[in-house]
Amino acid sequence: MTEPVSWRADGVPQSARFDDIYHTETGALAQSRHVFLGGCDLPEAWANRPQWLILETGFGLGLSFLTTWQAWRDDPERPRLLHFVSIEAHPVGADDLMRGAAAYPELVGLAEALAAQWHGLLPGFHRLAFDEGRVLLTLCVGDVQPMLRAQRFEADSIFLDGFSPQCNPDMWSPETLKAVSRFARVGTGIATWTIARAVRDALAQNGFKVEKRQGLPPKRDCLRGVFAPEWTVRRRGALPERIDMPGHCAVIGAGLAGAAVAASLSRRGWRVTVLDAADHAAAGASALPVGMLAPHVSPDDALLSRLTRAGVRATWTELARLLEHGTDWAATGVLERRSDGDVRVPAGWQADGPNESFPADATSLRHARAAWVRPRALVGAWLREPGIDVRHGAQVSRLERAGAGWRLVDAAGAMLLDADRVVIAGGIGSATLATALPLQPVRGQVEWGHAASGLAALPATPTNGDGHLIARVPDTNGSALWLTGATFDRDSTDLGPREADTGVNRVRLARLHPEAAAALATAFEGGRTHTWVGVRCASADRRPLVGPLDETALPGVWVSTAMGSRGLTFAALCAELLAAHWHGEPLPLPTTLSRSLDTRRL
CATH class of the missing domain: 3.30.9.10 (D-Amino Acid Oxidase, subunit A, domain 2)
Structure with a gap:
């Protein structure tokens, strides 16, 4: 069920659950611009960056997201990709999203696009994509601490925007703020409207240097800060890779899996060459005349159910877009x-x-x-994305090291291509190169x-x-x-x-x-x-395989394959998961679900 919102006579929305308002009488747009964007030096801080990653605690009516999205749209020096990750235990309904944005004409169109994807918000992660997949909202539905544990990335900006510490203490507890600090790197900005002493002390104890700044009436002050610990930060486990300068990637396979990977990487600035042994795209299992896109449902919401639900959402966005x-x-x-x-x-x-x-x-x-889909049409649309070159009749027989990258060679020993990275996504043909995988x-x-x-x-x-x-x-x-x-x-x-x-x-x-x-x-x-x-x-366990082939012997060679009879369901999701791993981005799935698809599980 969606969270009910009470609208006061003066137009201010209020939560009955927390007995607090969603924003002050000054208005959400002004608050978001002054407190959050201004507190994190945006949009100046993201100028000409390849991507910008924001973590928010408390999505509410979505107005901070919409304001950030609008600022990104208006900025000629915007980053190529904007990631906005927000945690919300009690999502409101689409009608309240629209009502919250109605007072701000510049946000109404964005709110309509958000409301169109505002469905099926069961507990877990939901990846919503906008502006040709360059603005990505990952809505984490659930209590704040479990959701923080289920995600991992280094944020560039952090917005703390829950209900007040008096009304919703769990959102501002020392444990929650410690968990938030694990998303910070040196220089990460943080902003919030509250100046509560307990919040300032907890942030300082976790490495943030914070200061009061002028607030927005009726609030006299607000808080901004930066992650600058006086000690060496030691993280548990290796941090995700973060490629800021994409190069040239070879994708082997021009079916659903390969085309989806090519499209996801091209959106992140990669130059992609797709090599396929056939004389046209979607010549293998992806050549089915028409296929079905539908979730798997189980009473206990088992692993496959959660995976297919995320996969259907990812594919649906691409179908509607392309x-x-x-x-x-x-x-x-x-x-x-x-x-x-x-x-x-x-x-x-x-x-x-x-x-x-x-x-x-x-x-x-x-x-x-759920839907019927012509797979060839989707493959063709993905392969027409900018930055993608497709070469047919190119049968890759082996990979050879070429400096820091790879040389792709055919059966006669002729070089087909040199590339910085390789993704093997050729369906059952992947077995020729991915011999270690149980395909x-x-x-x-x-x-x-x-x-x-x-x-x-x-x-x-x-x-x-x-x-x-x-x-x-x-x-x-x-x-x-x-x-x-x-x-x-x-x-x-x-x-x-x-x-x-x-x-x-x-x-x-x-x-x-x-x-x-x-x-x-x-x-x-x-x-x-x-x-x-x-x-x-x-695969042996009937789940897709996304991840490195052999990190020691074949660095930079990954696979996205083994989608069985669910290529339409899994291709887009697996491609986004691969791209997220390469770029240190927020994952489109909770870590437990992403590991269930990783090649290293085998």
Whole structure:
């Protein structure tokens, strides 16, 4: 449930939970500019930097984020990437976000973009992306100390913006401020509206030099500071890498995984060359005519459920940004039929309206935040991002050291490319170079065709369960494309169609949607269907692999692969996770979830 906000007669929002106001009568915009931006010397401090990382405690109505975003937009010397990480235990509703911004015309458009992504805010991390993926908000929903433990990066600025220490003492406790100090590097600025002695003392004890400065009426003072400890700071474990001068990266593979990595790195200033053995992009498992984007749901909100939820959000943002709705993808939702009858969802999941998954009937779940997608369209859009060069017919057989970087060589020993770093993202083809990883081929066969008549029997909403059915996908000839399947044949790389597998897919379709099976029977029997076969790449534990291949023997060589049958779900998320590791950025997932995808888990 979203947090209710009480709006006083003078327009000031108030929290009943904490019996405190969200901002003073002077207004949130003025407070954010004076206290937080001014207290951290922004926007001057971020001028011409490749990225700027901000940590905030207390998202509230989001007005400090919106004000910072607007300042970034208005600054011709802005950093290439703005990361804003905010912790909020009790998110308000989208309507209150909009009402909070309504008094400030310069923020209304930004607030509308924020509200459009303001959905499904269960406990955990939620990555929201704006302005072509160059403004990234990581909203950490939960109590402040667990959320601080679940994230790790070096912040450039810190905003302390919770309710008052008297009303919300946990947000300002010595333990919380000590945890905040772990995000600081020498020179990190910190700002807050409170000058409470206990807060000043705790910040000083943790290495911040703070000073009072003139406040914004009705407050006489506010606080600013800088992290400048008089002792040598020793962190537990190595700090994340932070590349400030991107170079040239070679990405092996032009499918969903490789294209997503190329796009994420190009946004961070890398020059990217994508090498693919085929004569066109999305030639392997990513060549599926149409695919399904839907979360996995379990009553206990298990690991795969949390991962797929984050993955669907990451992909959804890219679909809305890059593709034409109704042609390349459609937000149709997905109906999931469960043969075991278990349609339970995590507590509170249904409570927030149409943006969640919820029981549709006694045996089905409805995922409103789900879609059908043409994978090739998404791959093509990613590969057209600035700074990306694609070379087809380039089969990489081995990697050789070339100074501090790598030389990519084909089977004849000819050099294909020199690069500073390499990402192997070629699906099952990754096994040629990533021999140390337990990669398993999984053959899959689907049946598809076009329906010019009989559409009434085909569902408008994609359906999955034991197999899946996607229908009524608009095609260029005016008919509707449909697709059903798929089989799972482990340890097989056979790309030939199998009549027996066609029979398996028809039996599954009959169980999944009897009316559609009956309507398509004449197409199957009359030979008016097509068979598509692809080979997926899976890991031993059926989770993607993102991370270094061998840090000692192959420094600078990473992989993003093993996405199984969930390439649409995981490609964008894994690419952003890889880029975050390289650039010392806030992670799009809590550390425990990011480790569950890391190559080093094996």
